[in-house]
Amino acid sequence: xxxxxxxxxxxxxxxxxxxxxxxxxxxxxxxxxxxxxxxxxxxxxxxxxxxxxxxxxxxxxxxxxxxxxxxxxxxxxxxxxxxxxxxxxxxxxxxxxxxxxxxxxxxxxxxxxxxxxxxxxxxxxxxxxxxxxxxxxxxxxxxxxxxxxxxxxxxxxxxxxxxxxxxxxxxxxxxxxxxxxxxxxxxxxxxxxxxxxxxxxxxxxxxxxxxxxxxxxxxxxxxxxxxxxxxxxxxxxxxxxxxxxxxxxxxxxxxxxxxxxxxxxxxxxxxxxxxxxxxxxxxxxxxxxxxxxxxxxxxxxxxxxxxxxxxxxxxxxxxxxxxxxxxxxxxxxxxxxxxxxxxxxxxxxxxxxxxxxxxxxxxxxxxxxxxxxxxxxxxxxxxxxxxxxxxxxxxxxxxxxxxxxxxxxxxxxxxxxxxxxxxxxxxxxxxxxxxxxxxxxxxxxxxxxxxxxxxxxxxxxxxxxxxxxxxxxxxxxxxxxxxxxxxxxxxxxxxxxxxxxxxxxxxxxxxxxxxxxxxxxxxxxxxxxxxxxxxxxxxxxxxxxxxxxxxxxxxxxxxxxxxxxxxxxxxxxxxxxxxxxxxxxxxxxxxxxxxxxxxxxxxxxxxxxxxxxxxxxxxxxxxxxxxxxxxxxxxxxxxxxxxxxxxxxxxxxxxxxxxxxxxxxxxxxxxxxxxxxxxxxxxxxxxxxxxxxxxxxxxxxxxxxxxxxxxxxxxxxxxxxxxxxxxxxxxxxxxxxxxxxxxxxxxxxxxxxxxxxxxxxxxxxxxxxxxx
Amino acid sequence: xxxxxxxxxxxxxxxxxxxxxxxxxxxxxxxxxxxxxxxxxxxxxxxxxxxxxxxxxxxxxxxxxxxxxxxxxxxxxxxxxxxxxxxxxxxxxxxxxxxxxxxxxxxxxxxxxxxxxxxxx
Numbered sequence: 001x002x003x004x005x006x007x008x009x010x011x012x013x014x015x016x017x018x019x020x021x022x023x024x025x026x027x028x029x030x031x032x033x034x035x036x037x038x039x040x041x042x043x044x045x046x047x048x049x050x051x052x053x054x055x056x057x058x059x060x061x062x063x064x065x066x067x068x069x070x071x072x073x074x075x076x077x078x079x080x081x082x083x084x085x086x087x088x089x090x091x092x093x094x095x096x097x098x099x100x101x102x103x104x105x106x107x108x109x110x111x112x113x114x115x116x117x118x119x120x121x122x123x124x125x126x127x128x129x130x131x132x133x134x135x136x137x138x139x140x141x142x143x144x145x146x147x148x149x150x151x152x153x154x155x156x157x158x159x160x161x162x163x164x165x166x167x168x169x170x171x172x173x174x175x176x177x178x179x180x181x182x183x184x185x186x187x188x189x190x191x192x193x194x195x196x197x198x199x200x201x202x203x204x205x206x207x208x209x210x211x212x213x214x215x216x217x218x219x220x221x222x223x224x225x226x227x228x229x230x231x232x233x234x235x236x237x238x239x240x241x242x243x244x245x246x247x248x249x250x251x252x253x254x255x256x257x258x259x260x261x262x263x264x265x266x267x268x269x270x271x272x273x274x275x276x277x278x279x280x281x282x283x284x285x286x287x288x289x290x291x292x293x294x295x296x297x298x299x300x301x302x303x304x305x306x307x308x309x310x311x312x313x314x315x316x317x318x319x320x321x322x323x324x325x326x327x328x329x330x331x332x333x334x335x336x337x338x339x340x341x342x343x344x345x346x347x348x349x350x351x352x353x354x355x356x357x358x359x360x361x362x363x364x365x366x367x368x369x370x371x372x373x374x375x376x377x378x379x380x381x382x383x384x385x386x387x388x389x390x391x392x393x394x395x396x397x398x399x400x401x402x403x404x405x406x407x408x409x410x411x412x413x414x415x416x417x418x419x420x421x422x423x424x425x426x427x428x429x430x431x432x433x434x435x436x437x438x439x440x441x442x443x444x445x446x447x448x449x450x451x452x453x454x455x456x457x458x459x460x461x462x463x464x465x466x467x468x469x470x471x472x473x474x475x476x477x478x479x480x481x482x483x484x485x486x487x488x489x490x491x492x493x494x495x496x497x498x499x500x501x502x503x504x505x506x507x508x509x510x511x512x513x514x515x516x517x518x519x520x521x522x523x524x525x526x527x528x529x530x531x532x533x534x535x536x537x538x539x540x541x542x543x544x545x546x547x548x549x550x551x552x553x554x555x556x557x558x559x560x561x562x563x564x565x566x567x568x569x570x571x572x573x574x575x576x577x578x579x580x581x582x583x584x585x586x587x588x589x590x591x592x593x594x595x596x597x598x599x600x601x602x603x604x605x606x607x608x609x610x611x612x613x614x615x616x617x618x619x620x621x622x623x624x625x626x627x628x629x630x631x632x633x634x635x636x637x638x639x640x641x642x643x644x645x646x647x648x649x650x651x652x653x654x655x656x657x658x659x660x661x662x663x664x665x666x667x668x669x670x671x672x673x674x675x676x677x678x679x680x681x682x683x684x685x686x687x688x689x690x691x692x693x694x695x696x697x698x699x700x701x702x703x704x705x706x707x708x709x710x711x712x713x714x715x716x717x718x719x720x721x722x723x724x725x726x727x728x729x730x731x732x733x734x735x736x737x738x739x740x741x742x743x744x745x746x747x748x749x750x751x752x753x754x755x756x757x758x759x760x761x762x763x764x765x766x767x768x769x770x771x772x
Numbered sequence: 773x774x775x776x777x778x779x780x781x782x783x784x785x786x787x788x789x790x791x792x793x794x795x796x797x798x799x800x801x802x803x804x805x806x807x808x809x810x811x812x813x814x815x816x817x818x819x820x821x822x823x824x825x826x827x828x829x830x831x832x833x834x835x836x837x838x839x840x841x842x843x844x845x846x847x848x849x850x851x852x853x854x855x856x857x858x859x860x861x862x863x864x865x866x867x868x869x870x871x872x873x874x875x876x877x878x879x880x881x882x883x884x885x886x887x888x889x890x891x892x893x
Contacts, residue, residue: 322872
């Protein structure tokens with residue numbers, strides 16, 4: 001029967017991804033000094049599942065890697081070997097390679113990289129190296145040095161000056177030893193790095209400097225090593241004690257197995273012959289007539305019926321005399337009439353009463369079952385049966401439709417507003433119901449898109465581990481509030497800025513162990529990632545207990561860049577400076593203990609999500625970066641304000657207060673335009689009339705209301721005619737439906753059918769400066 | 773009436789493939805996501821054949837087989853282990869637990885059906 005296997009690929013891809021994530025999470029959790037057997041078992045299961053699927057679906061390259069992975073893991077969970085951090089490193093790297101392989105298969109390509117052979121060899125060595133001296137002190141097998149050749153054009157990666165190059169040279173040198181090989185014919189700098197850390201560690205350091213595309217990093221293999229690699233790449237030891245199959249080399253027919261020992265392993269299936277309890281059968285195999293074929297075997301002894309022997313075929317086997325065997329025999333007898341090729345099933349009368357007497361019950365305890373009933377460990381549990389996978393587009397469509405429904409309700413309510421509630425009681429009651437139902441529906445639909453933030457948090461144990469290792473620092477990570485839910489779209493977009501912040505915290509925040517000790521702090525730094533819901537927004541904090549920002553250095557840098565500052569800037573104003581684009585040039589990475597790298601990009605990313613970033617820092621104590629995000633991008637809590645005949649929406653999250661201005665509060669400052677004095681501060685005044693050129697005369701400011709909002713550049717006061725109401729509005733993109741308009745972040749449809757524009761206060765502040 | 777087969781595996785893709793293959797061949801298939809789920813489902817209905825993976829959370833294959841064999845209604849129903857381990861040791865464990873036979877992974881659909889036909893026709 002021909003079955004198109006490609007139809008199962010997608011499920012396999014998703015499953016393998018989940019398994020890889022589970023594996024990585026568990027590996028990072030694993031305490032090498034006191035390994036938890038259950039964790040090892042769970043890691044093994046994850047690798048094992050990937051291998052089974054990869055083999056079945058013909059992804060032999062993945063099967064090959066998981067095979068060596070599994071071999072080592074199996075020895076660990078059987079406690080034949082003790083885990084070491086070298087092993088964990090190797091496992092993680094193997095996981096990375098599997099991810100790349102998986103990605104390649106998803107895109108329909110083959111993944112080819114020498115690192116695969118390298119990692120397989122390393123894992124094999126780890127699994128085998130110690131087997132010689134099992135029980136004794138493990139050989140120091142894993143600390144082999146890898147040699148890498150790094151090529152780059154200094155200018156292209158922002159390392160133009162000798163000094164900068166030297167700094168990079170030094171930080172890479174911390175990984176192992178580094179040699180300057182001069183420049184190549186293209187004028188690129190060539191360095192050789194010898195490190196036990198592997199490619200990831202080098203890339204981690206370079207990630208702070210440049211894009212991966214700007215550098216070339218290749219393993220440098222000497223000729224005798226290359227020979228060794230090829231030899232050991234694709235087969236396993238025959239004496240491993242449990243029958244793993246070697247995978248056929250590429251080009252061989254998929255799924256075809258080569259076998260180490262034809263007599264035993266030739267079979268992929270088998271049926272057991274010895275009736276449980278008939279002792280001679282278990283020991284003397286030749287007498288069993290085990291039916292064993294290509295990958296299966298059937299044990300043919302029906303209880304007590306000696307003639308039913310083991311049948312073993314290429315890949316399956318049946319056990320003779322095992323409980324299900326009388327069934328098999330019956331089938332075989334039937335089959336024999338029309339199919340004479342005969343696998344050697346014997347037709348002892350099934351269920352012959354005499355059989356029962358000498359046979360012991362089947363449930364005789366198995367000798368040393370090596371796997372105990374496992375406790376629930378893996379985080380993803382039995383959800384498979386009770387959930388479905390739906391494309392994001394379908395959910396978006398639903399959200400859109402519900403939005404329309406909410407708008408329709410608002411229109412109906414508006415149209416009925418003038419009706420007499422008594423005379424039209426039924427309509428009114430219906431409207432009320434409609435409102436409640438559509439609100440419930442909206443909430444329910446929105447919740448489909450909600451995912452726990454753990455989806456993004458989960459990557460950080462690895463990020464922290466790798467970054468800290470690359471920089472020679474000790475850092476632990478604490479995750480708080482991983483169950484906090486927010487919109488899937490936001491979660492995906494949050495990953496990059498958060499990664500940036502966490503890496504920066506480790507690079508510039510957390511001090512080196514010796515520095516920490518000298519400062520009376522624990523050797524190991526701590527980074528906390530905390531998420532929580534606070535008044536309708538999601539707050540994500542990145543907290544470190546490092547050195548904190550250096551106010552003087554930042555101020556000095558600002559002065560050099562010519563950034564104007566108030567005379568006695570508050571800490572907050574100083575910290576905001578690091579979001580300035582000018583602060584993100586390469587030079588600051590090392591000379592400011594602050595976070596110069598690309599923070600402007602971080603802020604822009606967050607603001608694109610309608611979010612805000614704040615920094616709090618105490619010298620010597622640490623830094624806290626707070627990101628405040630809306631729950632979702634699809635709806636917004638807003639305040640509708642009127643300006644002339646137009647209604648605008650202000651996001652509630654930016655509003656600080658609204659005040660009725662007095663005459664003396666309005667001032668004009670030369671070069672700064674109009675300002676409003678609020679308490680002791682002077683805030684820029686933003687006039688919507690002016691910015692959107694309403695064509696009407698400017699209204700009397702004293703008849704207006706000032707809404708004080710927080711922008712990326714500080715507080716500003718927006719002049720409006722009237723505060724109308726607070727709404728939850730459905731956000732429609734102006735960009736996709738019309739075009740981008742400066743000062744406007746989107747649009748919504750009000751109950752009366754009119755379109756109201758949603759204000760982008762950051763852009764307004766900028767625009768207003770231009771007008772002022 | 774179509775023969776009823778229970779397939780117990782924690783890997784959705786393998787489960788889907790086994791189940792699809794068997795259904796195409798006219799069998800009625802029930803899927804279980806781990807040993808415990810398999811045991812519950814086996815208790816709730818009678819199956820003519822059970823396939824089980826070995827390495828699963830909650831309850832592994834061998835334990836599942838032992839527990840099934842202790843139930844009167846599964847005393848003589850064929851139970852096959854789907855396993856990547858085809859060593860003698862594993863086979864002996866399977867045999868001792870009460871398995872009727874074994875089938876190694878990776879396997880292809882044709883092989884699967886060949887075995888099923890051998891066992892329940």
